[in-house]
Amino acid sequence: MRRLLALVVIFVAVLGLTALGVWQVQRLMWKTALIETVNARVNAPPQPLRAGPDGWPAFTAERDEYRRVTLSGHFRHDKETQVYALTDLGAGYWVMTPLETPDGLVMVNRGFVPTDKRDPATRAAGQVSGEVQVTGLVRLSQNKGWLFSQPNDPAKDQWFLRDVAQIAQARQVAVPGWFIDAEAAPVPGGLPQGGLTVVRFTNNHLVYALTWFTLAGGLAGVSLWLSRRGRRKDGN
Incomplete structure (x- = not known):
């Protein structure tokens, strides 16, 4: 038995x-x-990103994330936000800046700056004026972090997540619920440094x-x- x-x-x-x-x-x-x-998306030719009659498209992870796009406008440096980042280059910040286009504002992650360059005054040459063309990858808002990551604290201007809605509310701008990770491109002074998107899956x-x-x-x-x-x- x-x-x-x-x-x-x-x-x-x-x-x-x-x-x-x-x-x-x-x-x-x-x-x-x-x-x-x-891999097919990140290696495809960039497609122009434009708003439709109903505004900016509502991107989804399955259909759109990591799509390669291009758009033109000028940066609203007065609305810049620095989000803590830990990259292959070390600790520092992502520079999140709204790009004003003919169709409206879009949030752009311009790239990485080291900790001692968080203050825009320390990298004034990189605060480019006039019209620029941005090529990069579509990314969805980062609403959740890792297990031990800290939450954003807008009142103290401390940012740990690229939460587009929360940043937009703090900076009083109207942007869609996604952002563009800018590719590496020449920038006066070399900062911010784009092209650091990690596209790696276990x-x-x-x-x-x-x-x-x-x-x-x-x-x-x-x-x-x-x-x-x-x-x-x-x-x-």
Whole structure:
């Protein structure tokens, strides 16, 4: 009786582990397709970004994030916001500045500045005036951070998330709920430094799938061994 119960438990465990393996295979297929889609977007020729009759488009992550676009206007440096950033270049800030276009304002992440260059006065040459052309990637508003990231504190002008709606409210500007990550481009003085968008996805689903299938196979082997051992005992 105990052997039968053990076999039933093992059988259920094998089914569960196999289901987890199949799920990871499905996740692998989804992640692979996502990576291919994003790679195609970031390497495509930039498309002009214009507002339609109903205003700026409502972008979604599945359809639009990391699309490469281009638009022209002039920066509203008086509405600049510096958002804390930890990049391959070290700690510093993203420079978020509204770009005034013929169709309205759009928030642009102009790029990275080190901590000692947070104050725009320390990088005055980079506060370009006149019309500029911005090419970059569509990004959705960053409403959630990592596990230990701090929330924004608009009252103290301390920013840790590129939350477009919150920044727009603090700066009293009307912008759509997404922003443009500017590509690397020549800037007087070299700052802000664009082109630091991280387009990298972890894809460990194959390893996870093999782990679950291996465990399922191991338990199936144990089940077969117990079954044969039981039959030999019964035969004796």
